[in-house]
Amino acid sequence: SYELTQPPSVSVSPGQTASITCSGDKLGDKNACWYQQKPGQSPVLVMYRDYMRPSRIPERFSGSNSGNTATLTISGTQAVDEADYYCQAWDISTAVFGGGTKLTVL
Amino acid sequence: QITLKESGPTLVKPTQTLTLTCTFSGFSLSTSGVGVGWIRQPPGKALEWLALIYWDDDKRYSPSLKTRLTLTKDTSRNQVVLTMTNMDPVDTATYYCARKPYSNYGNWFAPWGQGTLVTVSS
Numbered sequence: 001s002y003e004l005t006q007p008p009s010v011s012v013s014p015g016q017t018a019s020i021t022c023s024g025d026k027l028g029d030k031n032a033c034w035y036q037q038k039p040g041q042s043p044v045l046v047m048y049r050d051y052m053r054p055s056r057i058p059e060r061f062s063g064s065n066s067g068n069t070a071t072l073t074i075s076g077t078q079a080v081d082e083a084d085y086y087c088q089a090w091d092i093s094t095a096v097f098g099g100g101t102k103l104t105v106l
Numbered sequence: 107q108i109t110l111k112e113s114g115p116t117l118v119k120p121t122q123t124l125t126l127t128c129t130f131s132g133f134s135l136s137t138s139g140v141g142v143g144w145i146r147q148p149p150g151k152a153l154e155w156l157a158l159i160y161w162d163d164d165k166r167y168s169p170s171l172k173t174r175l176t177l178t179k180d181t182s183r184n185q186v187v188l189t190m191t192n193m194d195p196v197d198t199a200t201y202y203c204a205r206k207p208y209s210n211y212g213n214w215f216a217p218w219g220q221g222t223l224v225t226v227s228s
Contacts, residue, residue: 001169031212035153042202043145043153045216049209054216086153090213093166095143095155 002091004098011104018074020101022087025068030089032070034063037100038083046085047072079105108132110142110203110219117225118193124224128186128203135161135181139208142179142186143215146199154199158206158213159186195226 004024012018022032032050035043046057050065060075070089074081082105087098114126128142135142143158158166159177167175176189186203200223204215 033212033214035215037153042218042221043215044218045214048214048216049211088153088155088214094169095145095158095166095213097145097153097155100152 002089002094002096004087004089004096006085006087006098006101008099009102009104011106012074012077014079014105015076018077018081018103018105020072020074020085020087020103022070022072022098023068024070024089024096027068027070027089028066030065030091032063032065032087032089034070034072035086035088036081036083037086043086074103077103077105081105108205108217110205110217112201112203112219112222114201114222114224116223117227119228120194120226122193124188124190124193124197126188126190126201126203126222126224128188128219130184130186130203130205130219133205135159135179135184135186137161137208141206141213143204143206144177144186144188144201145204145215145218146197146201147221148196148199151199156190156201157188160206193226197224198226199224 034047047063051063110130141160144156200221204218
């Protein structure tokens, strides 16, 4: 079965750039998306079709996807961005989620 | 405004069948390309995709859970029902439903419901 691998945790200082990766076999040939989940809340879509940002998501969020790796980048990271982030893609009509990355802003 | 809400039992016994209902508003499941998916999250763990039903009643299930899952939809009532048989304590999780919008470029889920915590215990 298809698998997506994320680092369990990423730390970043306020104002710096955070990069969260998601790896999967030929992931660049698929469309990746990303969700943000804060404690006690439902996931929120922050990126779709690799680099498309939903209207309510701040411009500091950007995405890319090439080769075997999709990346969610947060520029000028703020304390409010501290959350769990999950990548997701589809493989043969099956949705797959990554294991999630806890972003800590400190 | 699009909203989804999950409903169902909060506690089920092992071997029982779980039935969850997703009631939504702000979109129609008769619109071409639209779907409703189910995703679960055990406490403190990652998201796991369960199933997806499309506007045309096409259904997709997680390969690992396929034999236990059934999806149905009632377009007139804006509801999607998920049943999961033979529940086990490892199925304890928050269960979410979410809309899958129309797209020619991959699929994603937005928005999500608030989720409902289901505990499996005798």
